[in-house]
Amino acid sequence: MAEAAPVVPSDELLEWPKKDKRRFLHVVYRVGDLDRTIKFYTECFGMKLLRKRDIPEEKYSNAFLGFGPEETNFVVELTYKEDDETVLEYLLNCFQQQAPRYQLKLLRKVFDPWKLAAPVVPSDELLEWPKKDKRRFLHVVYRVGDLDRTIKFYTECFGMKLLRKRDIPEEKYTNAFLGFGPEETNFVVELTYNYGVDKYDIGTGFGHFAIATQDVYKMVEDIRAKGGIITREPGPVKGGKSVIAFAKDPDGYIFELIQRGPTPEPLCQVMLRVGDLERSIKFYEKALGMKMVKKTDRPEYKYSIAMMGYAEEHETTVLELTYNYGVTEYTKGNAYAQVAISTDDVYKSAEVVNLVTKELGGKITRQPGPIPGLNTKITSFLDPDGWKTVLVDNEDFLKELHKEE
Template sequence: MCHDLKSFWGISPAIPQSQVLGVKASELLRPAESTTKTNNIGNVAEMNSNLTEDSALRWAKKDKRRMLHAVYRVGDLDKTIKFYTECFGMKLLRKRDIPEERYSNAFLGYGPEDSHFTVELTYNYGTDKYNVGNGLHFGITLDDVAKAVNLVKAKGGKVIKESVLLDGNGKVITYVEDPDGYKFELSEAATTPEPLHHVKLCVGNLDRSINFYKKAFGMDLLSKQDNPEYKYSEVTLGYGPEDTNPVLKLTYNYGVTVYDKGDGYAQIAIGTDDVYKTAEAIKLFDGIIALEPGPLPGINTKITACLDPDGWKSVFVDNVDFLKELE
């Protein structure tokens, strides 16, 4: 509940993007040949598109979409891997080092990437600290929150609010920080199919954001609550029921229109069957395309990246190409 954690939120410009799916922006967006080639691909898609708003809405709903992973940067990759595996019970799913680009990344979660939401951590050589911002946090359900809290305290994390806040379903939740300062909401349940169950972003206009994510992203509005006593409203959106799928939570704090995105958090990755059509649909609903659709240099995974009305970034990844990465 970000409304109770005043230190979470603040004001700053949008984050710079230094990696998309582990590939540096310097490789993706070189000023000459690569930029022209990528943008031309997007322009061809635009010229060939026959999408209207109605057909774009239908496409967004029928497309096979799933939240794949959240991407962010850390100052010590091995330390963060150790913290997440020991404190949160995550598993290291894969790890790769790209010395020629001076970065490494790792994927962690609670099950295979082809069926579970995960985190993608990026370490840039020589950078040991980031401004993590104060407009987001992640949600995890564990079978023993008290045990996790004790481990967080012992292994370099920080407890912000300890087992005193109640969410909308009456569950006791706890807020903690990892060693980099990223914030996690911990809730308790004996079993859950998707332990890493949400990303929460703060937005400046809730109705505007709901409209964007429903139309441009094809998400369903799963729940909405207003809490005038605490001066905030919150909605849950996603691609299926909240009890079995990862979801996006959006919070509006009364009177706050801008938040600090920092330079650590990058984006949410979402699967799609067609990045070109998805990009065109996003444009029709006033989304900003940050990276025109096309294949990534070197690995040929087709992606497109966009910004929501508040400047939060998402990347859509071709479903078939993503599965090839996991082979």
């Protein structure tokens, strides 16, 4: 049996706290946006960020800020938790106090656990949001079987630059971002290599990517000289003047090469096949705020196309939607993944998409909110044909880029 501790008289025991070595260490409280609060405290109060830690397995992050080192000073410990009900209730109360004219409600189990619903906005007003939002194509994501081989092909044959590369060994994949300009301003490709997977099925729905060049003939020569496959020799399109060619990369993805003058966006198209062109045009106009920059019907070849984007096709990247007469369904395969588009508000944007899907089809696949560990706010959805789009917060995207530099 363990020996009992000596009995200390009450009066003597009560004196201990006065003799003990004590000081205030930190105060802990929860916040709804960690980076926003850090920015406010450092810029407005003059505090310093002392340390930051992320605990992804428990879905929370801490940040310690103060006016001196923790060894000697009292500091604040901010806690951000992805699914913190207390934070949501606090935010709800703040919204109700600041904007009593809005109807707000807290929904249980929208996405486990509670989520804060956005203010209820009339449908017509909500549908105007995508047109006012600051949007552009960020990147297109697809899978490849040999990352280094594809990087070599894109840089040597197409003239792209490797912008960044990241390896995520705990999730067994690697990404590489390539393009013709910086990610802050240009549309780029995000290649994904999953450990041990060397082949993918492209399917029948994905069409091609397109690259604008001032000399298609020379690019074709360069590609062929480096062992690339040309699937269409350079020359004018049937019934038109545009000079094009087609090349195939090592994984079987097709690239259309278009002869065009100098352009700020050489990576200029993503072509996807759809089963109902008019429905798709409406979806991308209403859900994403795109405009139809060109529409072409070629009954002699039994297809129609619509170019959808945020500016004219010679100025920026466009989505080329292709409808082949009588074909309503295509296989998706497992190679092509998604396109990413920027937004100033993923929450409001998700509301719009949700509203449009009820009319035209499609569905939200990820509710809006920050990615654990990164804190970049995103939402994702499928269009009526099952093509995936991810909307990414503008400010968070730039922070993520600069964090990796």
